[in-house]
């Protein structure tokens with residue numbers, strides 16, 4: 001797996017969590033279960049910055065642009081040839097088998113960075 | 119949706135060896151049948167969640183949970199430690215049972231949150247069964263989970 005892709009996934013997973021905890025419904029569900037979401041803002045900013053530092057500027061730029069456009073999920077899964085970001089089938093032979101998860105590939109339709117799940 | 123349906127034999131780990139939170143999470147994620155790279159990313163996502171707030175909800179229960187792009191379906195694992203694990207829980211007590219939930223980023227029917235809620239309710243019933251930590255085989259454990267699930271259905 002491409003190392004830059006790994007960092008992008010790590011960042012995307014973190015951003016998904018942060019986004020969810022901003023969602024009032026999800027947050028109150030978590031709190032009703034007994035989870036305390038502490039406001040360790042500084043630690044989280046530091047953690048996020050540390051991941052971002054490892055990502056090449058050009059890719060980070062791409063990530064930020066996509067995230068801004070779609071609010072979240074800049075990295076999308078590909079499942080059975082379908083981008084799970086926009087639910088469009090990728091063109092057949094769009095990517096060679098060897099390049100899947102070994103190169104940074106974006107969806108031709110929505111521009112999200114792709115991760116092949118299979 | 120039933121919790122017991124998510125718990126196959128290989129998803130239940132008796133006698134966790136780890137003594138600390140990080141080690142216990144590693145030990146449990148390691149049981150997943152995924153590549154090392156995927157397992158590492160799942161672990162990172164779980165640890166990131168812990169920074170946002172501990173998932174040790176007290177009374178010996180922890181419910182670590184996270185989403186990751188590398189997963190294609192909702193997974194549940196249970197780890198039991200009769201000796202207890204240092205987990206930075208809300209009540210400061212060691213953790214004896216861990217319910218680990220991991221989900222893909224997208225899940226339209228919100229199974230993840232529903233499962234989370236059910237597990238929280240079930241775990242509170244489970245710890246009232248004083249002898250649950252003595253269970254050391256899958257058959258007895260899943261029978262107890264099913265029984266508790268049935269009693270929860272009755273209450274609704």
Ligand SMILES: [Zn+2]
Pocket residue numbers: 076083084085086087088107108109110111112
């Ligand atoms: Zn797409």
